């Protein structure tokens with residue numbers, strides 16, 4: 001699958017907690033040059049709520065499985081630094 005959608009950036013968000021659902025997802029939904037195409041969270045319930053609210057079909061419990069589907073991923077978890085050594089950049 002292409003990591004790009006025409007000229008639009010395909011974004012994946014790790015963590016669908018407070019910041020993602022109250023700030024990042026609403027803001028990115030208005031942004032013309034990018035699509036949030038995938039989300040990841042350890043909580044199935046948070047994944048379901050965020051995915052349903054923003055129409056995001058690709059949902060992952062393990063963020064590493066999401067990376068090949070996106071051109072950019074950013075981390076909005078409470079433990080970002082703890083996982084930084086395990087996150088690799090897409091492509």
Ligand SMILES: NC(=O)c1ccc[n+]([C@@H]2O[C@H](COP(=O)([O-])OP(=O)(O)OC[C@H]3O[C@@H](n4cnc5c(N)ncnc54)[C@H](O)[C@@H]3O)[C@@H](O)[C@H]2O)c1
Nearest residue numbers: 014015016017018019020040041042043046063076077078
């Ligand atoms: N809430 C605030 O006012 C605020 C302000 C400034 C900065 N921040 C920072 O923003 C970050 C997120 O804050 P929040 O309030 O959204 O936290 P939150 O607890 O509401 O959400 C974090 C989410 O990350 C998920 N998560 C944790 N580890 C994960 C992993 N390995 N893979 C996938 N998902 C994982 C959790 O399940 C949770 O749903 C934190 O680093 C926090 O310090 C928060």
